Amino acid sequence: MQFRKIIDFFLTQTITMKNILLITKREYLTQVKKKSFVILTVLMPLLLIAFGSFIGFMMKSNQTSHTFNVIDKSGLFQGKMKSTDDLKYVFVPESNEAALKSTLKDMEGIDGLLIIPKLENQDFDALEKNTLLLINKKIGFDTKIKVGADMMDVVKLEKIKLLGLSESQVANLDKKFDLATENIVDKNTADSDLSFAVKTGLGMVMTYAIFMFIIIYGVRVMRSVLEEKNNRVVEIIISSVKPFELMMGKILGVTLVALTQFLVWISMAIVGAVFFNKGFTTIQQTVGMKNLDLSQLFSLISHTLLDLNYPLIISCFIVFFLLGYIFYSSMYAAIGSAVDNETETQQFTLFAIIPLMIGIYGSFSIINNPDGPTAFWLSIVPFTSPIAMMARIPFGVPVWQIVLSIGLLLCSTLLMIYIAGKIYRVGILMYGNKATLKELWKWIRSS
Amino acid sequence: MLRAENVTKTYNAGKKTALADFSIDVPAGSIYGLLGPNGAGKTSFIRIINQITKADSGNIFINGKKLNPDHIKEIGYMPEERGLYKNMTVGDQLLYFGELKGMSRNDALNQAKYWFEQLNIDQWWKKKLSELSKGMAQKIQFVVTVLHRPKLLILDEPFSGFDPVNANMIKDQILKLKNEGTTIILSTHRMESVEEMCDYVALIDHAKKILDGKIFDVREKFKKNIFGVTLADVDEGGFENFRNQFGIGNYTSNHQLISFELKNENDQNALLNQLMKIGKIRSFDEKIPSMNEVFINAVSQNN
Numbered sequence: 001m002q003f004r005k006i007i008d009f010f011l012t013q014t015i016t017m018k019n020i021l022l023i024t025k026r027e028y029l030t031q032v033k034k035k036s037f038v039i040l041t042v043l044m045p046l047l048l049i050a051f052g053s054f055i056g057f058m059m060k061s062n063q064t065s066h067t068f069n070v071i072d073k074s075g076l077f078q079g080k081m082k083s084t085d086d087l088k089y090v091f092v093p094e095s096n097e098a099a100l101k102s103t104l105k106d107m108e109g110i111d112g113l114l115i116i117p118k119l120e121n122q123d124f125d126a127l128e129k130n131t132l133l134l135i136n137k138k139i140g141f142d143t144k145i146k147v148g149a150d151m152m153d154v155v156k157l158e159k160i161k162l163l164g165l166s167e168s169q170v171a172n173l174d175k176k177f178d179l180a181t182e183n184i185v186d187k188n189t190a191d192s193d194l195s196f197a198v199k200t201g202l203g204m205v206m207t208y209a210i211f212m213f214i215i216i217y218g219v220r221v222m223r224s225v226l227e228e229k230n231n232r233v234v235e236i237i238i239s240s241v242k243p244f245e246l247m248m249g250k251i252l253g254v255t256l257v258a259l260t261q262f263l264v265w266i267s268m269a270i271v272g273a274v275f276f277n278k279g280f281t282t283i284q285q286t287v288g289m290k291n292l293d294l295s296q297l298f299s300l301i302s303h304t305l306l307d308l309n310y311p312l313i314i315s316c317f318i319v320f321f322l323l324g325y326i327f328y329s330s331m332y333a334a335i336g337s338a339v340d341n342e343t344e345t346q347q348f349t350l351f352a353i354i355p356l357m358i359g360i361y362g363s364f365s366i367i368n369n370p371d372g373p374t375a376f377w378l379s380i381v382p383f384t385s386p387i388a389m390m391a392r393i394p395f396g397v398p399v400w401q402i403v404l405s406i407g408l409l410l411c412s413t414l415l416m417i418y419i420a421g422k423i424y425r426v427g428i429l430m431y432g433n434k435a436t437l438k439e440l441w442k443w444i445r446s447s
Numbered sequence: 448m449l450r451a452e453n454v455t456k457t458y459n460a461g462k463k464t465a466l467a468d469f470s471i472d473v474p475a476g477s478i479y480g481l482l483g484p485n486g487a488g489k490t491s492f493i494r495i496i497n498q499i500t501k502a503d504s505g506n507i508f509i510n511g512k513k514l515n516p517d518h519i520k521e522i523g524y525m526p527e528e529r530g531l532y533k534n535m536t537v538g539d540q541l542l543y544f545g546e547l548k549g550m551s552r553n554d555a556l557n558q559a560k561y562w563f564e565q566l567n568i569d570q571w572w573k574k575k576l577s578e579l580s581k582g583m584a585q586k587i588q589f590v591v592t593v594l595h596r597p598k599l600l601i602l603d604e605p606f607s608g609f610d611p612v613n614a615n616m617i618k619d620q621i622l623k624l625k626n627e628g629t630t631i632i633l634s635t636h637r638m639e640s641v642e643e644m645c646d647y648v649a650l651i652d653h654a655k656k657i658l659d660g661k662i663f664d665v666r667e668k669f670k671k672n673i674f675g676v677t678l679a680d681v682d683e684g685g686f687e688n689f690r691n692q693f694g695i696g697n698y699t700s701n702h703q704l705i706s707f708e709l710k711n712e713n714d715q716n717a718l719l720n721q722l723m724k725i726g727k728i729r730s731f732d733e734k735i736p737s738m739n740e741v742f743i744n745a746v747s748q749n750n
Contacts, residue, residue, distance in 0.1 A: 232526070232528040236525075238499050
């Protein structure tokens with residue numbers, strides 16, 4: 001019954017396309033002409049890069065190096081505990097112990113004194129028990145674990161030697177097992193670590209992009225509705241066009257604004273990728289990953305990106321973005337029409353934000369297992385699919401799942417437009433009384 | 448031009464009635480006043496004509512055709528709550544609203560120019576609305592309403608917010624539009640502001656039409672045959688007799704002038720003859736009730 005009503009709603013709407021386009025045009029031009037739009041579009045990518053570097057810098061600058069004096073009575077550790085950039089061992093003669101202990105408190109540049117007792121009767125447990133690290137300031141949990149691990153390596157080696165193995169045999173024991181994988185569906189060899197990382201990164205970027213865009217531009221639709229309601233221009237407009245046309249025009253206008261911004265950003269990204277890809281051929285011979293410098297890494301990433309099925313990814317991105325965005329922004333339009341000012345919107349925007357949150361946090365688990373059941377359901381259910389599908393798509397998704405997901409999303413988007421249209425029509429002329437959910441339900445049911 | 452038949456509109460699932468069985472007939476080329484207090488149902492009716500809301504029952508015809516979306520182009524509507532986009536320039540705004548009413552861009556441009564000359568505001572074209580004063584914005588609002596040359600002009604509280612100078616200017620434009628053949632519906636709760644403009648009125652109270660007709664007839668119907676008289680050089684004795692005959696209570700005596708009101712349901716000329724005998728007639732006029740008085744009387748009669 002209800003279903004029929006909804007179908008009738010779309011079939012019997014005598015929508016004047018010209019009106020919708022006029023409204024779309026106005027909405028688009030006003031928003032694009034705003035200074036804030038131009039600034040945001042140009043500056044955002046730069047800001048993101050700056051932000052990323054800043055985070056990297058912060059992480060780096062929080063690392064401090066520690067230097068420990070070591071008194072090794074056992075003689076086992078000398079020369080075997082390797083100093084690194086952030087952890088330095090300085091071995092000192094045993095005779096200095098008393099002096100060092102007394103001056104440790106005021107020592108600058110030395111963070112602690114590691115005292116290792118004599119090893120007696122090969123009793124390593126006793127050695128562990130009696131080893132003591134004296135410190136004069138907090139050194140952090142990480143450092144403590146590292147020192148312990150360094151010592152363990154030495155002890156382990158000693159223990160193995162006791163078992164009668166030579167050093168080369170020991171080295172052989174630790175040899176890594178490199179597992180080769182081959183994906184028989186894709187015919188390509190399975191992801192290398194780097195390409196897995198790139199796909200994960202791409203999935204996260206697209207997921208976040210859709211999430212942010214839906215929220216930012218959904219709220220923009222809501223604001224625009226509220227603005228017209230508040231300056232009362234809405235009554236004049238709907239004396240010329242249908243509320244439904246006004247709502248759709250507005251949503252489409254803001255969609256175009258979002259797409260414009262996207263196009264600018266995507267072209268910036270592609271230009272960047274192509275630019276860095278140029279260097280790819282020259283470093284293909286370089287097998288070891290360790291020695292790659294930053295530009296080589298960029299070029300590898302860019303190559304992986306261009307190696308993906310990016311026409312599919314971009315078109316899926318646009319389809320899911322558009323549908324998801326229209327789905328949520330009609331929700332936002334309805335919210336904007338039902339209230340009088342922005343502070344009142346909060347109780348209703350929860351309905352729009354919670355599913356998005358589930359989608360974005362669910363995507364974290366999707367990245368770990370792109371074909372798992374959580375990934376499947378989150379990318380099929382319309383509320384979360386625009387976001388979750390994007391996390392999966394770089395890893396390859398069966399076509400039927402994409403089709404099913406788009407189909408469901410399309411239907412729910414139409415349903416959401418229907419519901420929003422009903423609320424909007426009544427809401428924009430209601431002033432002064434705060435709408436309750438019960439009232440909204442009544443508006444939806446009213447013919 | 449416009450005929451409403453038994454229009455009923457309720458809100459809140461029938462709990463609140465905005466219009467009950469409301470019928471009026473607005474003749475083409477006339478100014479029709481919808482008068483009544485706030486909340487009487489005027490705006491509800493106007494919104495139905497503008498197809499913003501639907502009536503629960505009843506019909507509306509424009510030029511004999513049942514109200515339909517094509518009529519929207521023929522109607523110009525200025526709502527009581529005025530509203531325009533604050534951050535759009537005046538020019539863009541006018542073109543936008545014109546196009547929404549189905550005008551071509553050129554047509555809208557030409558009309559806008561015409562009105563800008565009429566109202567002496569051509570220097571505002573590139574200004575944003577937020578830069579204009581309230582009175583200026585009101586003028587733009589009026590231009591928005593009439594830009595597409597509507598055949599039916601609906602103005603809700605047309606003079607609220609205008610200063611007297613601008614109100615007169617708009618009044619003149621309304622009369623001019625009327626002379627050009629536009630049918631105009633004015634809706635207001637301030638009855639004195641429109642009574643001299645209206646040809647016809649309908650009085651609305653509590654969702655019901657109390658009374659309608661030509662404004663002249665409506666007033667005639669409620670006049671109480673009271674006349675105001677001022678006499679000079681009064682003959683004291685004759686006046687005493689006259690007072691007793693007509694039961695005149697209070698009168699004011701100022702220098703040589705005596706003023707009073709009297710009720711007379713007989714021939715006025717005979718009355719004048721009588722008055723001529725007791726003094727020189729300075730003034731003699733019939734007290735026609737204002738629309739306000741008519742309204743109050745009509746409401747009390749109705750109850």
